[in-house]
Amino acid sequence: MQDLKAQINLEVEKRQKAEQMFEGLDGVLKMLAAGDTLKATLEKLIKFLESKIEGVRCSILLLDESGQYLIRGAAPNLPKSYCDALDGFLIGTNVGSCGTAAYKNEMVIVDDIETSPLWADFKGLALSHDLKACWSTPIVNIRGKVLGTLCPYFSERRSPTDQEIQVAQFAAYLAGVAIQFKGGEVALKESESRYEELFGQLKSILEGTSSETGQDFFRSLVYNLALSLGMKYSFLGLRKGEKIETLALWGGDKFEDNIEYNLKGTPCEIVVKENKTCLILQDIQVEFPEDQILVDLGIQSYLGVPLLDSSDNPIGNLVVMDDKPFANNITAEIILNIFASRAEAELTRKKIENESLEAKELAQKANKAKSDFLARMSHELRTPMNAILGFTQVLAMDEKNPLLDYQKENLERVSSAGNHLLRLISEVLDLSKIESGNTDLTLATVDLVPIVDNAISISQAIADEKCITLKYEKIPECSYFVETDPLRLKQVILNLISNAIKYNFKNGSVSISYEKLMNGSLRIGVRDTGCGISGSNKDKIFKPFERFHKDVSTIEGTGIGLAISKQFIELMGGLIGFESDVGEGSFFYIDMPISDKVSLPVLNEYESVIERSSLDEGARKKKLLYIEDIPANVDLVQQILNLRPNIELFSAANAIDGIKMAQEKCPDLILMDIHLPGMNGLEAFKELQTIQKVKTIPVIALTADAMTIDIKKAIDLGFHSYITKPIDVRRFIKAIDKIIPNPASS
Ligand code: ADP
8 A cells, every 4th residue: 555655645745746747848839829038938947947956046148130149038036237248249169158059059067167268268257156066058949040049057076867857958948939920030041931830739738738637648649749749650559578558559641440450670679678769760671671660651750769667677668760861850859758758747647547547446355244234134134133022022022911010121231232132233344434524314304392392202212211301402493494304303412312311410400491593503402411521532432332431331322323413414514513611511413404494294114105905894804925945934924913803824935935925815915025936025925915815015124134225125016014024012913003904993
């Protein structure tokens, strides 16, 4: 991981470097297009250069109309008296760095002005201005004719690094572009067609180095490279062992299919293996007679540069070739390097993109596996819990065979431990779903007051048990609508109230309050008179599995409630927070933005999603078919139905038998398990819908699949309702009563 990070940093640095070069070029072009003066453009260029080389001050001198005298161009940071002295001196050999460079049309490096013979006549002037070293680069036009000089000065003795020479040459190239574009301002005017050619060249550089990404980019790059250098062929290749595989290949009039060729005996071998620029301007076949491609295409000239990775190791090459000799052009190498560094940046970008794509795919796969695992685990854990909690309830409710007191106590322990485990399962499931981004919130604009009222009334029993007074600090006067998932919001409010009760003292109180905030949110507050939260624990309170009380073993909880609450509230666009003093109590609050939209009914349970008309109540015994493969579950339902003697239970252990039995018995209600061997419950339901005789029988899904997505799937298919295991006996009976009314209560 660390390595990848370091590599990305390096790649980014390299890409930034390449892009800075384009910025410089782009900046100059923009100034030209905007009609800025030559002086302003050259000054901008000098600033660009001065920002790239530490401690440098630059000057640009222009050659006058006679081509013999250097005159003032731009030097914003050199002393005026020095610039005045240089203005209008004759070029020649031994005329300082600039005069000599302009005369010889070659770069002149002087690392110590004091001792250099070139500066013999001028060193007094330079040293009096604290200038001790300089390297002058000729500025040339597209034909290689000198237009002026660009010269970085230093106040210490020093020689340039290779990179500094490159930057200075690039800046000189840009200065050449600027001077030619502003041809009217200097003596060396070129013909109209020359400008057009130059314009075209620059346009090609810009187009070839910007535009698209990926494959399109490489094609655009080789095409524009060939165009800007006036070469017939151009390609970009990557090294694969002893071979080169091209990524884009321009064949003079069209793109060719990519090829693979052996490096041995080719100029590319020097480029890629020796990491060298290879410029052969004519008669290349004499040097590389074994290179069949050169022979077949009749190639004369070849310019190739290596493409480097982030550690400067060659990974490929960028090449232009022609069947004619190539006129030596000082800018050709620079242009080739501009394209090469842009290609390297794109290769880097692609590499990082591929790596992060792979990482993303891997993460997605891991997430999916995690969700599947959770869904399965949740099912597997809930299934045995159904028997444990179901039979516990049946035993406790059996009035015919009342339990002894110690048996009741033991049963309560089983029930409490079972319920705790169940809560833990659903909370861990909630938390994992949030963490893997798989939370399924159902947002609606609802009145918050009834949700809070409902949470308070549900909590009343636990408050009474603990001798805690539960009260409204201020009764809300009106409705407050918020956009939220009502079930999840209720879950959060219940959690806050339940904590306020759990971590309170005997005879303490819990107050619920509403407050309209200035920012348009509604604050629901839960204040307790409990033990409070100490400073060191405050930061950890919303972290999962953090519990702070010494007696946590006696206070039921999982340590996940607040972590989930925070995530839910934030996902719903709200905020959760608290204030607390040890010994004084705590104030937890939720701020939800108030919505001005209308209310939708709050759905408390999934069973109420689809209400179907009840069946007519006949005197006959009602039939209930339960399709379920686990005998303990069938036994449980049978025992619960002993509370409804008017109902006769039939069962089938798989879907096929169940469908057959449904046709034979025509039951009043079908309970359908979803995870069945062979055909599953959803498929069985679809099958039932195709059979005229049974298609109107209400079917309730009864399963341990507790994920909302499963519930939605079943409801969408047309199930009457959905009951999750473990069965809550009272709710189960209520759901059955809705379809087969209990004659005893009518
Ligand atoms: P749980 O209550 O299941 O342990 P929570 O995530 O709801 O988990 O709370 C985490 C911890 O924060 C609790 O164990 C408790 O130590 C502390 N805590 C939460 N609410 C309060 C409160 N109102 N007063 C004091 N401590 C609290």
